[in-house]
Amino acid sequence: MALHEAKSEPEGDLDVNPLYVRLEEVPVPRHSMPRLGMLPDTALQVVRDELILDGNARLNLATFVTTWMEPQAKQLMAECLDKNMIDKDEYPQTAELERRCVNILANLWHAPGTTSAMPAATGCSTTGSSEACMLGGMALLWRWRARRRAAGASAAAPNLVMGANVQVCWEKFCRYWQVEPRLVPMAEGRLHLTGPGAAARCDENTIGVVAVMGSTMDGSYEPVRLISEELDRLQKSRGHDVPIHVDGASGGFVAPFLQPSLEWDFRVPRVASINASGHKYGLVYPGVGWVVWRDASALPDDLVFRVNYLGGDMPTFALNFSRPGSQVAAQYYNFLRLGFEGYSRVQQASQDVAMHLSSKIAAMGPFELLTDGSDLPVFAFRLRDPAGTYTVFDLSERLRERGWLVPAYTFPADLQDMAVIRIVVRNGFSMDLAEAFLDDLRTQTEVLAAHPGPPVPLLPEGSQRGGFAH
Numbered sequence: 001m002a003l004h005e006a007k008s009e010p011e012g013d014l015d016v017n018p019l020y021v022r023l024e025e026v027p028v029p030r031h032s033m034p035r036l037g038m039l040p041d042t043a044l045q046v047v048r049d050e051l052i053l054d055g056n057a058r059l060n061l062a063t064f065v066t067t068w069m070e071p072q073a074k075q076l077m078a079e080c081l082d083k084n085m086i087d088k089d090e091y092p093q094t095a096e097l098e099r100r101c102v103n104i105l106a107n108l109w110h111a112p113g114t115t116s117a118m119p120a121a122t123g124c125s126t127t128g129s130s131e132a133c134m135l136g137g138m139a140l141l142w143r144w145r146a147r148r149r150a151a152g153a154s155a156a157a158p159n160l161v162m163g164a165n166v167q168v169c170w171e172k173f174c175r176y177w178q179v180e181p182r183l184v185p186m187a188e189g190r191l192h193l194t195g196p197g198a199a200a201r202c203d204e205n206t207i208g209v210v211a212v213m214g215s216t217m218d219g220s221y222e223p224v225r226l227i228s229e230e231l232d233r234l235q236k237s238r239g240h241d242v243p244i245h246v247d248g249a250s251g252g253f254v255a256p257f258l259q260p261s262l263e264w265d266f267r268v269p270r271v272a273s274i275n276a277s278g279h280k281y282g283l284v285y286p287g288v289g290w291v292v293w294r295d296a297s298a299l300p301d302d303l304v305f306r307v308n309y310l311g312g313d314m315p316t317f318a319l320n321f322s323r324p325g326s327q328v329a330a331q332y333y334n335f336l337r338l339g340f341e342g343y344s345r346v347q348q349a350s351q352d353v354a355m356h357l358s359s360k361i362a363a364m365g366p367f368e369l370l371t372d373g374s375d376l377p378v379f380a381f382r383l384r385d386p387a388g389t390y391t392v393f394d395l396s397e398r399l400r401e402r403g404w405l406v407p408a409y410t411f412p413a414d415l416q417d418m419a420v421i422r423i424v425v426r427n428g429f430s431m432d433l434a435e436a437f438l439d440d441l442r443t444q445t446e447v448l449a450a451h452p453g454p455p456v457p458l459l460p461e462g463s464q465r466g467g468f469a470h
C-alpha cells in the first residue's frame, strides 16, 4: 500500500521493512505539514513513490534541457549545492569560475577584445535563458531610453521586433517591462524571422531586434547576418540604429561547434548581446544560463551592482538573489572535461542521430519534414494530409503509451492551422534509442491508419498539447 493511502504513522517500528506492509492509522498528509516527522528512509520512499509517475527523462524528446551528465559532474554538483552563488565574498572561487565561464563564452562567440590571454568579457550566469533574455532585453531598453533622452525625444513607447516564433520569455519581457512586442508573422515556407520582415517593423522606438539561434518551434537558425545587413540599409535610409540581441538559448552552444564559419555572433557588428542556456546544449543539468554583452558599453552602468571581493570588482546583474553554485561549477567542469573537441563530438553525435531520424521519417510516407536537424539537432514534421483520419496529436498520445514524450503543437501566427511534431535530440539519445523510436513510430502510425481513434480537434490558438516543453 502506498504511504499516502496508509491509515496510521506507526510508532516505534518505522524502520521495519518492507515499508508497504506496515499497519498504519494516520495518513501522510499531502497538502499540510504532518504533525510528526518520519525517518529519512520513509520520507525518501514516500517522495520517490510519487516521482515514479513522472515520465522517463531519457525518453523525453520534448525538452531541450540536459537529462544526462557524467557521475563525476553529479558528484561535483552535489559538493557545491550548499554554496550560494551570490555570496561572492564567501565563495570567491565559485565567483571566479563564473567569470572564467563568461570569458570562455565571450571568446567562443568572438567578442572583441577577449582573448584567452586577456579576458575582459562583460556577462554573467543566470538561472536559464529566460532570465538571461530578460537581462539582455533590459540592457536594450535602458540604452534606447538613454538615446531618446539625450535626443530630447519621447521614451514612452518602446517596441521590440522579433519573429512570432520567439520563445514565451520574450513575450514575458515585453509584458513585464511594458514594451510593445512587434511579432513578425510566419507564412508557409517562412518559419522564422527574415531581414526584410524585421526591418519593415522597426522605427525610432525600436529598442532592438531579437534573432533566434535556433527557433524553439523547429530548430532552424534565423539569419542573423542577413537581418543585420537589412538593418544597416534601414539605418542608411531612415537613420534608425537598431541593435540585435541573439537568443542563442540552444544555438549558442551548438553553432560554434557544428557551424563554426556561420557568422551569427559578435562577428556581426550589430549584435549587442547573446544569451544561451548552459542547461541545454551547454550540457549541464538545470538551471543555468548565460548572457554576454559585446563590451562594457553595451551594458548600461546603472543596471549593474558592484560587489567587491578579493580586491576585485565583480559586477552583478540578476533578477534573483540566491542560487546554488553547482551549475556554474558543472559548466566549468564541462568546459575542462570536453574542451572544444569534446563539445564538437557530442553535438555532432546528436546531429547525426537527428539527421538519421529525420531522413527515415521523411521516407516513411505520411510525413513531411519542416526541418531536418541540420541547424540545431532538432527537427519538426507534419502529416502530409492534415485532413486525414488521424492527427499529430493522436500520434503524440500513442507514442506516450510507449513512454516516448514527443510534443505535438500548432504554430503561431499566421500558421495557426499547421500542427507539427518536434523532436529534440540531445546528448544521451543514442542511435539505438533512435532505432527503437523509429520502430514505435512506424507501428503507431500503422495502427492509427488502420484504426483511427475518435478525431481530436485542434486546440484553440496559443494552446499546446503533448507536453510541449520550453
Ligand SMILES: Cc1ncc(COP(=O)(O)O)c(C=O)c1O
Pocket: 064, 127, 128, 129, 130, 131, 133, 167, 169, 212, 213, 214, 215, 216, 247, 248, 249, 250, 277, 289, 469, 470
Ligand atoms: C529560443 C529560446 N529562448 C529562450 C528559452 C528559455 O530558456 P530557459 O528554459 O533556459 O529559461 C528557450 C527554451 O526552450 C528557447 O528555446
